[in-house]
Amino acid sequence: MSRVLRLHVPLALYLLFTLVPFYWMLVFALRPTGSTALVPWPITFEHFDTVWNGIGFGTFFYNSMVIALGVLVFVSVLSLMGGYALARFKFRGQRLFLVALLCTQFIPGAMMLIPLFVIFREVGLLNSLTGLIVADVAFQLPLALILMSGFVRNIPVELEEAAMVDGCTRLRAFFAVMLPQLKPALVAVGSFAFIGAWNNFLFALMFASRQDKFTLPVGLSYALGEFNTDFGALAAGGVVAAVPVVLVFAVVQRFLVQGLSAGAVKG
Amino acid sequence: MRTKRWAPYALIAPTLLLMAVFLVYPIASVVHYSLQRYNVTQPWKNGFIGLENFRVMLTEDPLFWQSLVFSAKWVVVEVGLQLLLGLVLALIVNETFIGRGLARAMVFSPWAVSGVLTTGIWILLYNPSTGIFQQLAEWGIGSPGTSVLGDPATVFPATVVTELWRGVPFFAILLLADLQSIPNDLYEAAAVDGAGRWRRFISVTLPHLKDAIILSTLLRAVWEFNNVDLIYTLTGGGPANQTTTLPLYVARKAVDSHDFGYGSALTVAGFVILLFFSILYLRLSKFGSRA
Numbered sequence: 001m002s003r004v005l006r007l008h009v010p011l012a013l014y015l016l017f018t019l020v021p022f023y024w025m026l027v028f029a030l031r032p033t034g035s036t037a038l039v040p041w042p043i044t045f046e047h048f049d050t051v052w053n054g055i056g057f058g059t060f061f062y063n064s065m066v067i068a069l070g071v072l073v074f075v076s077v078l079s080l081m082g083g084y085a086l087a088r089f090k091f092r093g094q095r096l097f098l099v100a101l102l103c104t105q106f107i108p109g110a111m112m113l114i115p116l117f118v119i120f121r122e123v124g125l126l127n128s129l130t131g132l133i134v135a136d137v138a139f140q141l142p143l144a145l146i147l148m149s150g151f152v153r154n155i156p157v158e159l160e161e162a163a164m165v166d167g168c169t170r171l172r173a174f175f176a177v178m179l180p181q182l183k184p185a186l187v188a189v190g191s192f193a194f195i196g197a198w199n200n201f202l203f204a205l206m207f208a209s210r211q212d213k214f215t216l217p218v219g220l221s222y223a224l225g226e227f228n229t230d231f232g233a234l235a236a237g238g239v240v241a242a243v244p245v246v247l248v249f250a251v252v253q254r255f256l257v258q259g260l261s262a263g264a265v266k267g
Numbered sequence: 268m269r270t271k272r273w274a275p276y277a278l279i280a281p282t283l284l285l286m287a288v289f290l291v292y293p294i295a296s297v298v299h300y301s302l303q304r305y306n307v308t309q310p311w312k313n314g315f316i317g318l319e320n321f322r323v324m325l326t327e328d329p330l331f332w333q334s335l336v337f338s339a340k341w342v343v344v345e346v347g348l349q350l351l352l353g354l355v356l357a358l359i360v361n362e363t364f365i366g367r368g369l370a371r372a373m374v375f376s377p378w379a380v381s382g383v384l385t386t387g388i389w390i391l392l393y394n395p396s397t398g399i400f401q402q403l404a405e406w407g408i409g410s411p412g413t414s415v416l417g418d419p420a421t422v423f424p425a426t427v428v429t430e431l432w433r434g435v436p437f438f439a440i441l442l443l444a445d446l447q448s449i450p451n452d453l454y455e456a457a458a459v460d461g462a463g464r465w466r467r468f469i470s471v472t473l474p475h476l477k478d479a480i481i482l483s484t485l486l487r488a489v490w491e492f493n494n495v496d497l498i499y500t501l502t503g504g505g506p507a508n509q510t511t512t513l514p515l516y517v518a519r520k521a522v523d524s525h526d527f528g529y530g531s532a533l534t535v536a537g538f539v540i541l542l543f544f545s546i547l548y549l550r551l552s553k554f555g556s557r558a
Contacts, residue, residue: 011359011370018374021388021432024399028391036397078281085278097279099549104290105486106545108493110514111534113521114300115293138289141282170274199381201496206522217383221500224387231391238387242380249379253372256440 025242028235047236051223055233057240059212060219063129064198065244067215070133071197075144076190078137080182083148084174088157104142113206120207127210135207136197144189151185152178184255191252195245216241294538297531305528313528320532330508330516331533338492338512345430345491350484352431353438354476358468360439361446371443378436382496389429389501390416419506426510430497438483445479446472485548489541513537 029047030040051057086094116135117126125131155178163173201217208214214222216237223237304316324331360371377385392399395414404411415425449472457467495518498504504511504519511519514537520530 007359007362007364010355014356014359014374015370017432018377020399021392022376024392025388028397038402078285081278082282085275089275089278091272091275094275097283100286102549102552103545104286106489106541106548107290107294108495108514108537108541110493110495110518111297111537112290112293113518114527114530114534115296116289117521118296118300118527119288119293134285135289138285141285145282195379199379199384201381201383201500202518202522217381217496220383220387224383224390224500231394231397234387235391238384238391241384241387245379245381246376249376250372253375256375256378 022242025235025238028231029239031232033230033232047232048240050230050233051237051240055219055223055237056211056214057216057219057237060214060216061240063213064216064241066129067132067136067200067204068194068197068244070129071136071140072190072194074133074137075140075193076186078141079144079148079189080186082141082145083150083152084178086145086149087152088160098146101142101146104139109139109200109202113202116203117206125207127208127213129213131207132200132204132215133197135203136200140193140196144193147192148185148189151182151189155181188252188255191248191255194248195252198245297534297538300527300531301535303528303531305526305531307525307527316528320529321535323529324532324536330511331513331536333508334511334513334516337510338514341427341510341512342488342491344427345434346484346488348427348431349434349438349487350480352435354442354480356435356439357442357446358472361443375436375440377433378440380433382433382494383500385429385433385497386500389425389432393425416502417506419509422502422506422510426498426501429501430491430494433497434487434491437487441479441483442476445476449475482548482552485544485551489544489548492541492544513540 027038027040030043030045031037032044032046052061085091086098120126120131120135125134159177159181160170160173163177164170168176199217200215201221204215204218205221208218220234220237220241223234301320302315302317303313304319305313356374360367360374364370380388391397393415395401395412395417400409400413400415401411403409404413413421415421453471453475454467457471462470492512493514495512495514498510498512498515499518502510504515513533517530517533517537520526520533
């Protein structure tokens, strides 16, 4: 009995708090306009047709996907390089570099909008997916690098040394011995990068004013204002924006608990 | 090991370059702009004006002070509640029960949802005509036509709850990671000594979690201070600028009015506040000294 009160009741309440909003969105997206049924039956896809083809969420989806995948690749590769350097080498300025990485966590994207806008305008990166990828990578890389160095440090250095004694160069040893061990780390860091880039709003809002360069959060923010009455379209747009991150999250959530504790907060 | 001296520098070079171009240089240029009149829509007026922006900000702009006060209120309430609920949630999903993996995945999932999407979801819930309150009213709970985002009395709690939905999982995930590292024999020893459940929580669990709680709270405080997406899209800072934080004020100066000079002065004020937090963080985490 006490277990019911201590565990099941609070868990059920919290699950309600988490899931009702998701369900509410699904219901709005799948039931016809004007219906107030709480179970969307029969299901209609008219709202998805409206947002995907009519409002241009197809284009926004494509832009978001290109940006998120680009950020994933660059953040993974660069954090692997830097994280390895931090974990396996001792070099002058190492501590300064670490402190600098950490300090970046306190620099908000919102406060960098003005100077970045000026830079982007001067080098012609406004309204460009490349520009958004570069900005996202710059902001995500420091934390990813700290995380990755934690993962590298957790792999026994003897593995590498053994390979190098056997005549491998450091580079060969890295690819043959380290990389396979780092697969979970890459999944975790890559997923964080994907989710972060997919969700980024302010950079895309500020740096992409042409509708053909909008990302999903920007499209969604306009949908919030414009279709204040068309809740079906808003909900369908929300589902389109939610599905990829929910899928990525399902993959990564097993690593999440270990991943975040590996280095980010506990140092 | 054979080590080429330049190897680590070559490996961190791309990161250093990106940080220099996109973080260090922009910070320097913000300080520079803050001393200028710089409005993209009125370029003929642009020019050096010394500390004029700061004088206006400190003496003639009530919204600046109002945004600081609201920022503080937002951070304290939001982070405090997130920590409390996150700790409870972590303790719950740390228990052993059937379907624990699925339950964890579900309660953590809002962590991955963007601020804008969170707004979209909660606007569907909050809207007065087809939202959850209308539904509840039909079942006889509360009154119909409640507009929680339009009413100055309810807009703050409604915004807080929305951000809690997305923010509690952060604490729950971090604290759960730390809970799992507590050795079981500590609990067994305490149980042998006759300590009850509450006693074990106070004397074993909390001391173990102390560092993680302090550092994650600090990190989260900075994050919530900087959180713009959700408030920008949910309330736009309104009604009547009631929910405008300092970074939101900066973002609106940048995005809406393109007043870069004054926006930069506001940014510098924000950096001073953040600098204080980051020094505190570095002190507490002793991060730099470990390398």
